[in-house]
Amino acid sequence: xxxxxxxxxxxxxxxxxxxxxxxxxxxxxxxxxxxxxxxxxxxxxxxxxxxxxxxxxxxxxxxxxxxxxxxxxxxxxxxxxxxxxxxxxxxxxxxxxxxxxxxxxxxxxxxxxxxxxxxxxxxxxxxxxxxxxxxxxxxxxxxxxxxxxxxxxxxxxxxxxxxxxxxxxxxxxxxxxxxxxxxxxxxxxxxxxxxxxxxxxxxxxxxxxxxxxxxxxxxxxxxxxxxxxxxxxxxxxxxxxxxxxxxxxxxxxxxxxxxxxxx
Amino acid sequence: xxxxxxxxxxxxxxxxxxxxxxxxxxxxxxxxxxxxxxxxxxxxxxxxxxxxxxxxxxxxxxxxxxxxxxxxxxxxxxxxxxxxxxxxxxxxxxxxxxxxxxxxxxxxxxxxxxxxxxxxxxxxxxxxxxxxxxxxxxxxxxxxxxxxxxxxxxxxxxxxxxxxxxxxxxxxxxxxxxxxxxxxxxxxxxxxxxxxxxxxxxxxxxxxxx
Numbered sequence: 001x002x003x004x005x006x007x008x009x010x011x012x013x014x015x016x017x018x019x020x021x022x023x024x025x026x027x028x029x030x031x032x033x034x035x036x037x038x039x040x041x042x043x044x045x046x047x048x049x050x051x052x053x054x055x056x057x058x059x060x061x062x063x064x065x066x067x068x069x070x071x072x073x074x075x076x077x078x079x080x081x082x083x084x085x086x087x088x089x090x091x092x093x094x095x096x097x098x099x100x101x102x103x104x105x106x107x108x109x110x111x112x113x114x115x116x117x118x119x120x121x122x123x124x125x126x127x128x129x130x131x132x133x134x135x136x137x138x139x140x141x142x143x144x145x146x147x148x149x150x151x152x153x154x155x156x157x158x159x160x161x162x163x164x165x166x167x168x169x170x171x172x173x174x175x176x177x178x179x180x181x182x183x184x185x186x187x188x189x190x191x192x193x194x195x196x197x198x199x200x201x202x203x204x205x206x207x208x209x210x211x212x213x214x215x216x217x218x219x220x221x222x223x224x225x226x227x228x229x230x231x232x233x234x235x236x237x238x239x240x241x242x243x244x245x246x247x248x249x250x251x252x253x254x255x256x257x258x259x260x261x262x263x
Numbered sequence: 264x265x266x267x268x269x270x271x272x273x274x275x276x277x278x279x280x281x282x283x284x285x286x287x288x289x290x291x292x293x294x295x296x297x298x299x300x301x302x303x304x305x306x307x308x309x310x311x312x313x314x315x316x317x318x319x320x321x322x323x324x325x326x327x328x329x330x331x332x333x334x335x336x337x338x339x340x341x342x343x344x345x346x347x348x349x350x351x352x353x354x355x356x357x358x359x360x361x362x363x364x365x366x367x368x369x370x371x372x373x374x375x376x377x378x379x380x381x382x383x384x385x386x387x388x389x390x391x392x393x394x395x396x397x398x399x400x401x402x403x404x405x406x407x408x409x410x411x412x413x414x415x416x417x418x419x420x421x422x423x424x425x426x427x428x429x430x431x432x433x434x435x436x437x438x439x440x441x442x443x444x445x446x447x448x449x450x451x452x453x454x455x456x457x458x459x460x461x462x463x464x465x466x467x468x469x470x471x472x473x
Contacts (some may be wrong), residue, residue, distance in 0.1 A: 065332075069339075256332060
């Protein structure tokens with residue numbers, strides 16, 4: 001199945017990215033072959049073999065699957081219970097070292113300058129302005145040890161601290177009747193979440209990892225930590241936050257990952 | 264020849280000219296077969312993204328082309344598997360077929376029929392009766408798919424289905440349960456297909472009803 005809206009890289013770029021990624025993705029879960037989806041090999045094995053037909057070119061199949069994915073977004077919105085808490089764990093259960101994971105290698109994680117850093121807050125908010133890190137650090141901080149679940153299946157337990165996102169949204173006077181909160185990041189990643197999850201008490205604007213300022217590879221200066229969503233819904237290196245009713249999509253979501261991505 | 268099933272139930276609950284399998288049963292069987300193929304093939308692709316064990320499934324037997332595509336298939340196929348499975352159980356229970364055709368079943372009866380079958384002496388004359396090995400196997404596969412659905416719900420929504428998550432020993436344990444139940448289902452399907460090849464008229468009955 002070909003996924004629409006894949007515009008980021010030309011085939012040459014994609015090849016170079018893949019080659020580089022293979023060189024870099026040594027440490028844990030990833031072997032080069034497991035990143036093979038980056039080159040979009042279109043084998044539709046199972047069904048094609050059984051039925052003798054190739055579903056990969058069938059636009060109707062692709063459209064139907066996307067429609068089901070949108071339906072699944074709605075279902076997940078209905079299932080989502082704002083009072084249901086993700087389990088928390090003792091410090092002894094933290095996964096060490098906590099795995100790095102992104103669509104690029106660890107050496108390419110952006111180095112954001114603390115002094116120059118500004119967080120842009122725009123959209124349906126009363127107080128649209130740029131924030132400095134000190135202002136965020138001055139707000140009430142919470143700390144939690146939760147399980148990060150990756151869409152690939154693996155999971156790891158980590159400790160994140162920072163500002164409750166609901167506190168932040170209240171501070172900027174966000175219209176909490178708006179449908180989405182969108183994020184744009186220094187690594188060109190982008191994603192968006194539903195307002196109910198944005199207001200969940202465990203959703204954090206994380207400034208620290210394991211008691212230390214968030215390291216570069218985990219998203220310095222700030223990431224959104226959402227223990228009720230999969231890893232790709234936890235953007236790192238956030239530079240801009242906007243509140244909107246217009247569906248903002250996301251880097252992986254626009255390629256076919258489910259938008260709600262909740263757990 | 265030893266009777267295939269419990270001898271005390273010599274009077275069939277349905278007349279002999281009645282279809283071996285009613286229409287709803289054949290329909291739900293084939294829809295389930297389709298759902299199982301979609302779920303297994305897409306599930307293997309998802310597994311390959313982060314293998315639990317020291318092997319991967321060949322891409323040619325997987326569905327979806329990449330992780331995102333496989334996830335779309337898996338989370339579409341789940342509706343067919345679950346809805347069709349519920350319909351099957353509902354009709355099977357409400358019609359009395361479940362109790363009529365799958366019970367009684369006992370370990371001794373299963374061993375006896377298995378031994379008879381291995382010696383090639385098991386009668387297939389009466390397709391209206393399941394022997395005890397069939398009863399046990401089909402009851403097992405119903406339970407196994409229920410375990411797949413339950414563990415799948417935990418993997419999909421580990422926070423929202425917290426009680427189920429704890430029942431299955433947490434997210435990571437649920438992952439292993441999901442894999443093991445898949446492996447058992449694949450084993451069942453393999454055996455099932457061998458048996459159909461050995462007794463082809465069962466395929467005819469599942470397509471045409473008799």
